[in-house]
Each structure stands twice: as C-alpha cells, then as structure tokens.
Amino acid sequence: MSSEIMWVEKYRPQTFSEVANQVEIVERLKGFAKNPLEMPHLLFAGPPGTGKTTIAFVLAREILGENWRSYTLELNASDTRGIDTVRTTIKNFTRFVDKTSGIPYRIIILDEADEMTSDAQTAMRRIMEESSTNARFILIANVSSNIIEPIQSRCAIFRFKRLDEDSVVKRLNEICKKEGVKCREDALKFIYQVTEGDMRKAINQLQMAATLGEVTVENVKTSMAMTRENDVKQMIELALSGDYRKARELLYKLLFIYGLPEEDVLRLMFTGVMGRNDVDTAAASRLFSEYDYRLIQGAHPDIQLSALLAELQSIKAK
Amino acid sequence: MMLGNESARAEVVRWIKDWKPGSRPLFLIGPPGVGKTTAIRNMANDFNMYVFELNASDYRTKDRLRELLGNISPVNLMGQRILVFLDEVDGLYSKGDAGGVEFISEFIGESRVPIVMAANEEKDFLKDIIKKSKVVEFKRIPAREIVLYLKHIASQEGLSVANDALEGIVKSSNNDVRYCINQLQALQTGAVYKDVKYSDEEAVSLAMSSRQFDMAVYYINRWNADPERKVSVVAATLFYNQPPDLPRRARWLAEADLLLGRIKRTQEWRLLKYLNYMLAEAMSNMMGVYNEYLIPYTVINERWKREIYAGITDDLFKQVHTDKGFVAAYLVPLYEILVKRGIVVNDAVKRVIGG
Ligand SMILES: Nc1ncnc2c1ncn2[C@@H]1O[C@H](COP(=O)(O)OP(=O)(O)O)[C@@H](O)[C@H]1O
Numbered sequence: 314m315s316s317e318i319m320w321v322e323k324y325r326p327q328t329f330s331e332v333a334n335q336v337e338i339v340e341r342l343k344g345f346a347k348n349p350l351e352m353p354h355l356l357f358a359g360p361p362g363t364g365k366t367t368i369a370f371v372l373a374r375e376i377l378g379e380n381w382r383s384y385t386l387e388l389n390a391s392d393t394r395g396i397d398t399v400r401t402t403i404k405n406f407t408r409f410v411d412k413t414s415g416i417p418y419r420i421i422i423l424d425e426a427d428e429m430t431s432d433a434q435t436a437m438r439r440i441m442e443e444s445s446t447n448a449r450f451i452l453i454a455n456v457s458s459n460i461i462e463p464i465q466s467r468c469a470i471f472r473f474k475r476l477d478e479d480s481v482v483k484r485l486n487e488i489c490k491k492e493g494v495k496c497r498e499d500a501l502k503f504i505y506q507v508t509e510g511d512m513r514k515a516i517n518q519l520q521m522a523a524t525l526g527e528v529t530v531e532n533v534k535t536s537m538a539m540t541r542e543n544d545v546k547q548m549i550e551l552a553l554s555g556d557y558r559k560a561r562e563l564l565y566k567l568l569f570i571y572g573l574p575e576e577d578v579l580r581l582m583f584t585g586v587m588g589r590n591d592v593d594t595a596a597a598s599r600l601f602s603e604y605d606y607r608l609i610q611g612a613h614p615d616i617q618l619s620a621l622l623a624e625l626q627s628i629k630a631k
Numbered sequence: 632m633m634l635g636n637e638s639a640r641a642e643v644v645r646w647i648k649d650w651k652p653g654s655r656p657l658f659l660i661g662p663p664g665v666g667k668t669t670a671i672r673n674m675a676n677d678f679n680m681y682v683f684e685l686n687a688s689d690y691r692t693k694d695r696l697r698e699l700l701g702n703i704s705p706v707n708l709m710g711q712r713i714l715v716f717l718d719e720v721d722g723l724y725s726k727g728d729a730g731g732v733e734f735i736s737e738f739i740g741e742s743r744v745p746i747v748m749a750a751n752e753e754k755d756f757l758k759d760i761i762k763k764s765k766v767v768e769f770k771r772i773p774a775r776e777i778v779l780y781l782k783h784i785a786s787q788e789g790l791s792v793a794n795d796a797l798e799g800i801v802k803s804s805n806n807d808v809r810y811c812i813n814q815l816q817a818l819q820t821g822a823v824y825k826d827v828k829y830s831d832e833e834a835v836s837l838a839m840s841s842r843q844f845d846m847a848v849y850y851i852n853r854w855n856a857d858p859e860r861k862v863s864v865v866a867a868t869l870f871y872n873q874p875p876d877l878p879r880r881a882r883w884l885a886e887a888d889l890l891l892g893r894i895k896r897t898q899e900w901r902l903l904k905y906l907n908y909m910l911a912e913a914m915s916n917m918m919g920v921y922n923e924y925l926i927p928y929t930v931i932n933e934r935w936k937r938e939i940y941a942g943i944t945d946d947l948f949k950q951v952h953t954d955k956g957f958v959a960a961y962l963v964p965l966y967e968i969l970v971k972r973g974i975v976v977n978d979a980v981k982r983v984i985g986g
C-alpha cells in the first residue's frame with residue numbers, strides 16, 4: 314500500500330504556489346519564510362480540508378530546508394497529547410537546537426490542538442514562552458475558541474475560510490488531467506456543492522467517482538452512496554421512520570465493524586439530522602449537545618448512541 | 632384453582648369440545664392478569680392437548696408466522712392434538728410485526744387446528760379477525776375475591792401477611808391477579824430472607840413485570856450484579872424489546888449510564904445509590920423478554936471483519952495526514968472500491984467485501 318494510491322495525499326501541495334485560494338495567508342507566510350526570526354508562534358484556525366496542515370508543512374519546508382522532517386515534531390489527535398506528553402516529548406524537543414545545522418529553530422506542528430485538554434494547553438503555554446529562541450509552534454484547530462486565551466494571545470492567528478467553487482473546480486480539473494481521467498464540468502461543480510468547500514472531501518469524492526469511469530454527476534452520486542456518511546444518513550432515516558432495529562444494527566456496524574470513532578458518528582448524525590426538513594432543529598441541537606456531553610463524561614458510547622437513535626423519534630417536527 | 636370468570640371459562644371448554652375443522656377460532660378479550668392465558672393452558676391440560684403458543688415476545692411478521700404455522704400438523708409426535716394459541720394479538724403493532732394481522736386473518740379461515748387468540752383490547756386492526764371468531768369476554772375480578780384468593784395462597788405457602796397489606800397490593804394492581812401473586816411472593820421473600828438476591832434474568836424480568844416503580848427498584852436493588860453489568864443488561868433488554876415508549880426509557884438508561892461513567896471517572900462511589908432508581912425507570916412496567924446481548928446478532932456474525940477494517944484503517948492512517956474519522960468514513964470505502972476494481976490487490980479486503 315502506498316500513499317500515492319490516495320489522491321488526497323498524492324496531490325497535497327508541496328509548495329506555496331500550488332496552494333489554492335488562500336492567497337492572503339500565503340503572502341503573509343512567505344514573508345515569515347524570508348525572515349524566519351521574525352516569525353511568532355502561529356495558530357491556524359478554520360474548517361477541515363482548507364489547507365491548514367498542508368500549509369504548515371510547506372512553511373516548515375521553506376524555513377528548514379529539505380531535511381525539515383528531522384527538525385519538525387508533528388503530533389495529531391491520534392497521538393497521546395495529555396499533560397505528560399507536553400511535559401516530556403514536547404519539552405525535550407524544544408530544549409536545544411543545533412545551530413551549526415543552519416536552521417533557525419525547530420518547529421512543532423500540533424494538529425487538532427483544540428482537542429487538547431486545558432491542563433495540557435496550560436502546560437504548553439509555559440513552554441511556548443520559555444522556548445522561543447529554540448522553537449516555534451504551529452497550532453492547528455477547527456475552532457480557535459477552544460484554545461485557551463493565554464495561548465491565543467501569544468500567537469499570530471490565521472483564519473482559514475472554506476475554499477470557493479472556482480479554485481476547487483480548477484484543482485479537481487488539474488488532477489483529472491494528470492490522472493488521465495475524463496470529467497464533466499457540471500460533475501466537478503456538483504462535487505463542490507456536496508463537499509462544501511472541503512478540498513479533502515472533494516478530492517476523495519473525485520477519486521471515488523473516477524473509479525466508476527468518466528466523472529459524471531451520476532457517478533458522483535453513485536460513489537457518494539458508498540461512504541459511511543451515507544450509512545449514517547440511512548441510519549437516521551430508519552430511526553425516524555420507526556425501524557429502530559435496523560437503525561441500531563447499522564449503528565453497531567459503523568462502530569464495531571468499520572471502526573468509526575464515536576465522536577465522528579455523533580458528528581455525522583448531527584449534520585445528517587440538521588440537513589433534514591422533518592425535524593425540529595432547535596430540539597435536535599439540544600438533544601445532541603446532551604449526548605455529546607455524555608460521551609465526554611465517559612459514558613458507554615454504544616449505549617449512548619443507541620439511546621440517541623431512540624430519542625430521534627421525539628424531535629420529529631410536528 | 633382459578634378465580635372468577637366462571638361462565639367465560641365454561642364457554643371456552645364448550646368451544647373446544649365442539650370444535651371440528653371449519654369451526655370458528657376463539658377470541659378472548661379482557662384486561663391483563665384476569666386468567667385468559669391460564670384458562671387456555673388449563674383447558675389444554677384437561678384435554679391432553681399440546682399448546683403451540685406465540686406471544687408478544689416472539690416476532691410475528693407475515694413470513695415468520697407462515698413459516699411456523701403454514702404447515703402445522705393437527706397432532707404432534709406424542710400423538711397429542713395441537714392447539715395454536717396467539718396471545719397478546721393486540722400487541723401486533725408497528726413495523727416489527729409487518730403483515731402479521733393479514734396472515735392471521737387468512738390463516739383462521741382455513742385452519743386444520745383449533746386456534747385461540749387473546750387480547751386486552753378490541754383494537755381497530757383486529758375488527759376483521761374478531762368478526763370471524765367466537766368472542767369470549769373475561770372481566771376484571773372484584774378486589775374482595777382477589778384478597779380472599781391471596782389469603783388462600785398465603786396460608787398454603789405458610790406465609791403470614793396482614794390483611795391491609797393484601798388490600799394494598801390488590802388496589803395498586805388494578806385487579807390484575809398475576810401481578811398480585813408476584814407482589815405477594817416478592818414482599819414475602821423480601822421479608823423472610825433479608826438478603827435475597829436475584830440473578831440477571833430474574834431481576835430484569837421481575838422489574839419489567841412490576842407495575843409500580845417502587846417494586847422495580849426493589850428488584851434492581853436486590854439484583855446480584857455489579858453496576859457495569861446492570862447497565863449493560865438493562866440496555867440490552869430495552870433495545871431488544873423496543874417498547875412503544877422507548878424514547879422515554881432510553882433517556883433514563885442514558886442518564887444511568889452517564890452517572891456510571893462519572894462515578895468511574897471521579898471514583899465518587901457514593902453516587903451509586905441513584906443508579907438503581909434510574910434503571911428502574913427504564914425497566915418498570917414493560918412488556919418484554921430478558922436479553923443480555925447488547926450487540927445485535929447480525930453484527931456479531933460479521934465480527935471477523937472488524938480486524939480487517941482496523942488493519943486497513945491503521946495502514947491508511949499512517950500514510951495520510953488526517954484524522955482517523957476521515958480515514959474510516961471516507962478513505963476506507965474508497966480503498967474498498969479500488970480493491971473491487973482490481974486497482975489495488977488485497978485478498979483480505981476482497982473477502983470482506985465479497986468480491
Ligand atoms: N488550499 C488548498 N489547495 C490545494 N489543496 C488543498 C487545499 N486545502 C486542502 N487541500 C487538499 O486537501 C487535503 C487536506 O488538506 P489539509 O491541509 O490536510 O486540510 P486541513 O488541515 O485544513 O484539514 C490535502 O492533501 C490537499 O490535497
């Protein structure tokens with residue numbers, strides 16, 4: 314298995330010039346690349362698939378050169394990043410820098426930093442203050458407000474916006490050319506509509522559709538039915554129509570067979586429910602916030618999500 | 632010994648004596664716990680018949696009923712005549728029993744075996760069936776008679792219970808004899824053996840059949856299991872039976888589960904005392920059967936796929952810089968297609984997707 318198989322990774326921009334749509338951000342960062350010592354810690358905030366991680370990598374390469382990986386620590390939500398990791402792994406990494414190697418500092422990229430506990434963030438804040446000669450942090454978050462205030466005020470914040478239609482369609486077109494895949498313009502626009510400015514989803518949907526032949530609206534629709542997102546939609550439909558047994562079977566398939574993290578199932582359920590016109594959306598948001606809270610509190614995810622499925626009946630619009 | 636409804640029971644006996652192929656089926660109507668089921672079982676016993684019973688705890692879809700009853704023979708291997716007893720037919724609701732009513736309506740017209748049905752109410756969807764049946768009504772039994780009956784049982788069992796305690800039980804039961812007997816046993820065992828403990832199945836079944844919330848609490852308190860197990864079994868039973876008021880009950884269960892999660896996290900074990908009340912709310916006064924398996928069996932059957940999916944998810948995750956959720960929800964399905972199309976070779980995955 315090679316990463317080249319997956320287009321989302323194969324077509325991840327390697328340079329600033331390849332990055333779509335984020336012109337202002339890129340221009341400011343280019344300035345930092347020229348004068349690395351002027352660069353403060355950075356906080357990238359914005360919706361998924363808009364280039365946050367990509368741009369962090371590009372920036373690291375621009376500043377650190379071809380061997381950037383040796384001087385970069387990348388931690389994402391699937392690594393343990395509790396207070397212990399901050400006090401050991403991160404602290405040690407920032408302790409010294411080998412100036413003879415010609416690099417200005419080391420770089421720590423913390424993806425999904427908004428998922429870190431506030432304890433861990435507080436510990437990190439100290440390190441950010443004390444290590445600024447040796448290291449720069451690039452924190453990446455979907456929602457900047459989940460980052461504690463003292464950290465925010467020590468970072469230059471870059472807000473990423475959803476990508477616009479032209480730039481996504483253009484990028485998809487380029488990919489099709491390189492892959493020798495035939496595609497229709499209306500199909501690419503349709504992909505944009507259903508992925509809502511998330512380039513990661515857009516590229517993935519493109520590749521799924523391309524496995525079926527020419528990229529047409531029809532093939533995009535067919536391929537959409539193959540994602541687990543679609544399974545979640547179907548599960549909601551079953552629960553609302555009263556076939557609770559089938560709905561719950563699907564839930565357990567998603568959790569136990571396909572291994573979807575429970576927060577993702579909850580999130581996809583929420584999006585699915587809010588996209589319908591036969592539910593009371595105010596009641597839905599209250600219901601989902603309760604269940605989200607319960608998952609955080611350490612309740613059993615499968616029991617909670619089963620109960621949530623049962624309760625969907627009660628938020629049907631009257 | 633049976634209590635009350637003497638003439639109704641006599642009619643039941645007359646019906647079976649006169650029965651021959653082509654006779655009308657019997658339809659018993661009356662509130663719960665007045666002896667409909669017992670009357671049928673006693674009658675079958677007296678006539679040495681075998682009762683083939685289906686009640687609310689069985690799936691009763693059209694297909695399932697056809698499978699069970701379609702070719703039923705009039706006698707069993709022991710040479711006993713067979714009697715089909717469809718109990719709680721007014722519970723043939725919703726999608727879970729799709730087509731059940733239509734099947735029964737056809738089946739009773741052409742049956743070669745005697746059929747008895749019982750229901751609490753004359754539901755609208757039963758009109759057609761009732762029209763084709765001989766209807767016998769069972770009535771509530773007067774409280775005074777039940778009290779006497781309970782006294783009789785108590786004395787036979789060597790128990791001493793105060794009169795007003797018995798009257799209290801009957802009053803709260805809505806004159807349901809079965810319920811009264813359960814309560815009598817429960818009270819008495821509770822009083823005599825202070826430390827009586829119930830198994831998973833006993834505790835859950837008794838809690839479900841408790842009309843009164845307090846009784847359900849009583850059983851769940853004396854349920855010999857750790858809190859983790861209690862939550863899991865209550866969840867399994869509730870989700871399996873899907874009572875009509877599932878949303879309300881599910882909410883109580885979710886609350887209990889949340890409480891348990893908090894207790895485990897904070898080690899505040901004193902909070903445990905609230906747990907049983909919440910579980911009792913989820914279980915009390917509900918029709919259903921005990922079940923301890925949380926994972927639906929269709930999913931258990933596919934358990935072997937789990938490891939394979941976990942393997943692909945991990946491999947892909949190592950190669951792309953994105954969260955696990957995206958990998959599992961979008962990249963793995965893409966990978967499946969690539970395998971299906973022969974673009975990527977992976978035999979394990981091929982087996983999973985059946986390509
Ligand atoms: N602005 C962009 N220009 C070009 N490609 C992008 C852009 N944003 C995202 N992508 C594509 O989407 C994938 C995910 O992008 P990523 O930077 O990881 O998103 P984020 O970190 O914002 O969630 C990348 O591999 C790339 O293929």
Ligand SMILES: [Mg+2]
Binds near residue numbers: 365366
């Ligand atoms: Mg990212």
